[in-house]
Amino acid sequence: MASREFARGRRLVARLPYGADLLEAIAAVADEHRVLVGEVRAIGALQRARLAVYDQETREYEEWVLDRPLELVTLLGNVSRRDGQTAVHVHATVSDHGLACFGGHVAPGCVVFACELFLQELTGGEPLERGFDDETGLPLWRNV
Amino acid sequence: MASREFARGRRLVARLPYGADLLEAIAAVADEHRVLVGEVRAIGALQRARLAVYDQETREYEEWVLDRPLELVTLLGNVSRRDGQTAVHVHATVSDHGLACFGGHVAPGCVVFACELFLQELTGGEPLERGFDDETGLPLWRNV
Amino acid sequence: MASREFARGRRLVARLPYGADLLEAIAAVADEHRVLVGEVRAIGALQRARLAVYDQETREYEEWVLDRPLELVTLLGNVSRRDGQTAVHVHATVSDHGLACFGGHVAPGCVVFACELFLQELTGGEPLERGFDDETGLPLWRNV
Numbered sequence: 409m410a411s412r413e414f415a416r417g418r419r420l421v422a423r424l425p426y427g428a429d430l431l432e433a434i435a436a437v438a439d440e441h442r443v444l445v446g447e448v449r450a451i452g453a454l455q456r457a458r459l460a461v462y463d464q465e466t467r468e469y470e471e472w473v474l475d476r477p478l479e480l481v482t483l484l485g486n487v488s489r490r491d492g493q494t495a496v497h498v499h500a501t502v503s504d505h506g507l508a509c510f511g512g513h514v515a516p517g518c519v520v521f522a523c524e525l526f527l528q529e530l531t532g533g534e535p536l537e538r539g540f541d542d543e544t545g546l547p548l549w550r551n552v
Numbered sequence: 553m554a555s556r557e558f559a560r561g562r563r564l565v566a567r568l569p570y571g572a573d574l575l576e577a578i579a580a581v582a583d584e585h586r587v588l589v590g591e592v593r594a595i596g597a598l599q600r601a602r603l604a605v606y607d608q609e610t611r612e613y614e615e616w617v618l619d620r621p622l623e624l625v626t627l628l629g630n631v632s633r634r635d636g637q638t639a640v641h642v643h644a645t646v647s648d649h650g651l652a653c654f655g656g657h658v659a660p661g662c663v664v665f666a667c668e669l670f671l672q673e674l675t676g677g678e679p680l681e682r683g684f685d686d687e688t689g690l691p692l693w694r695n696v
Numbered sequence: 697m698a699s700r701e702f703a704r705g706r707r708l709v710a711r712l713p714y715g716a717d718l719l720e721a722i723a724a725v726a727d728e729h730r731v732l733v734g735e736v737r738a739i740g741a742l743q744r745a746r747l748a749v750y751d752q753e754t755r756e757y758e759e760w761v762l763d764r765p766l767e768l769v770t771l772l773g774n775v776s777r778r779d780g781q782t783a784v785h786v787h788a789t790v791s792d793h794g795l796a797c798f799g800g801h802v803a804p805g806c807v808v809f810a811c812e813l814f815l816q817e818l819t820g821g822e823p824l825e826r827g828f829d830d831e832t833g834l835p836l837w838r839n840v
Contacts, residue, residue, distance in 0.1 A: 411710035411725050411813075419674060422555035423696040426687050437555050447737070447814050449591070451629050451643040453606055453688075459795055462741055464765040464809055472795050477608040481643045481655035482628045482789075484770045485739050486812060497812070499739040499769045501626075501645055501789055501797060507603055507616050507654035509645060510795035511769035521608055522688050524630060524641070525555075526591050530707060543714050544741075544810050552711045563818060566699035567840045570831050581699050593735070595773050595787040597750055597832075621752040625787045625799035626772045645770075645789055651747055651760050651798035653789060665752055666832050668774060668785070669699075670735050 410552045414445070417529025424525055430454065430483075430518035434496045437527055438487045444535040448498055450483040450525040457502050458517030459510065467545035471515050478502040480523060481509065487527070488536035490547055495538050554696045558589070561673025568669055574598065574627075574662035578640045581671055582631045588679040592642055594627040594669040601646050602661030603654065611689035615659050622646040624667060625653065631671070632680035634691055639682050698840045702733070705817025712813055718742065718771075718806035722784045725815055726775045732823040736786055738771040738813040745790050746805030747798065755833035759803050766790040768811060769797065775815070776824035778835055783826050 420441055424433040434448060457478050460469040485498030500518070501511040530536075539550035564585055568577040578592060601622050604613040629642030644662070645655040674680075683694035708729055712721040722736060745766050748757040773786030788806070789799040818824075827838035 409710060409713070409721070409724050409728055411708055411728065411815075413729070414707050414709055416560070416704070416707055419558045419560055420555055421558055421674065421680065421693075421696055422553060423693050425553070433553070436553050440553055440555065441557070449593075449628060449737075451641070453608065455608070461767045461791060461793055461795065462765075462809075463793075464741065464743065470793060474795075477606075479605045479643065479656050481645055482626050482770050484628075484737060484772075486814075497739070499767065501653070501655055501769055503605060503655040505605055505607075505614060507605065507618075507656050509653035509655045509789070509797035509799075511653075511789055511791040511797040512767050512795050521606075522685075522690055522692060524693070526630075527555075530709065536709065541810075546810055548810060549709075549711050549812070552709055560704070563702045563704055564699055565702055565818065565824065565837075565840055566697060567837050569697070577697070580697050584697055584699065585701070593737075593772060595785070597752065599752065621750075623749045623787065623800050625789055626770050628772075645797070645799055647749060647799040649749055649751075649758060651749065651762075651800050653797035653799045655797075665750075666829075666834055666836060668837070670774070 412552050414530035415532035417531040420527040422525040424520045424523035428520045430520055431496050431516055435494045438494050443529045446487045446527050446529045448485050448527055450523050452480040452523030453521040454478045454480050455519040455521045458515045459512035460515045461512045490538040556696050558674035559676035561675040564671040566669040568664045568667035572664045574664055575640050575658060575660055579638045582638050587673045590631045590671050590673045592629050592671055594667050596624040596667030597665040598622045598624050599663040599665045602659045603656035604659045605656045634682040700840050702818035703820035705819040708815040710813040712808045712811035716808045718808055719784050719804055723782045726782050731817045734775045734815050734817045736773050736815055738811050740768040740811030741809040742766045742768050743807040743809045746803045747800035748803045749800045778826040
């Protein structure tokens with residue numbers, strides 16, 4: 409099994425700014441504190457969402473825009489490295505009036521209304537690095 | 553970016569009592585252990601749920617009652633302070649026969665069937681305190 | 697309130713193998729590193745899912761198979777002990793083309809496409825042990 413122990417680094421709490429792009433804001437928190445690898449969790453609300461589902465046959469993400477206010481019910485994921493840059497990989501469930509849920513891979517274009525974010529840094533050893541994985545067509549960790 | 557480093561405090565695990573109000577039970581765990589700030593995660597089942605979605609225009613929560621047994625698929629959120637009291641802010645996804653999901657902000661009136669809860673205390677510096685935020689109409693952290 | 701403090705153990709990150717059974721792969725990570733108690737979080741994608749909802753009247757799990765590729769939007773739960781063995785208890789939300797969500801208790805038969813998993817070990821004191829709970833009919837923690 410590909411698995412590795414990390415040391416715990418810093419524990420950061422952030423309040424993401426109104427109007428920010430969700431992915432960019434998470435990357436900004438990581439970059440500001442120079443977090444290379446970490447785990448991310450958040451709740452809040454969005455002004456609009458853009459979520460994707462990976463098509464395992466065509467190997468492309470299909471995206472859907474939800475152009476309305478939404479509850480950010482759960483956001484879960486991680487920060488690692490890809491081509492020397494901060495790579496934020498997070499999934500979200502959002503909901504609507506009536507509590508109907510929509511979920512997927514967070515794409516650029518999710519606009520923050522309010523967001524309470526926890527980022528747990530993981531240190532020790534080589535930072536997790538993403539690289540192309542033949543079996544799935546996804547940029548998975550090549551050094552876990 | 554409004555973000556702050558915290559020190560890790562205690563790691564608490566709780567089994568919430570059958571029939572308890574979900575929000576009250578989480579606050580009781582925090583209060584019993586004198587946790588001022590922390591992160592919360594849980595899974596379990598509910599006898600009934602009351603979830604809300606924030607209307608970003610009228611600035612009021614709209615609530616829906618799901619008056620039937622439900623799986624508590626995910627609960628994510630935090631504990632901080634508001635007006636000198638423990639403020640539990642958690643979001644949940646619940647599901648039904650057929651696996652249909654409903655999600656939102658956890659309101660008073662969710663009744664526990666069974667619940668396995670993790671509470672990670674965060675210490676160091678001034679405890680996170682909620683105050684009215686003009687831009688959103690929400691009680692957001694004023695000192696993150 | 698039944699609650700207990702744990703010490704933090706190791707922090708493990710795993711990339712679950714393509715084609716593996718999700719529950720078995722999580723148990724394998726725990727067993728390989730001899731983790732007795734821990735918290736689990738993951739995101740990824742599945743080739744198929746088998747999720748359950750507990751029927752609080754009949755006290756049996758009802759299961760549904762989603763026999764198609766799915767986004768693993770969130771996985772949350774824990775590892776503890778039952779009858780001297782590793783017991784993985786996790787809940788998941790999955791989604792589909794169109795972002796529709798399905799959620800429940802993860803049953804055997806979820807097949808991994810890709811999965812990024814975090815396992816936080818909890819040590820100190822007697823390991824959490826599951827035993828039959830009369831009130832719910834579920835194998836809940838008897839020593840939290």
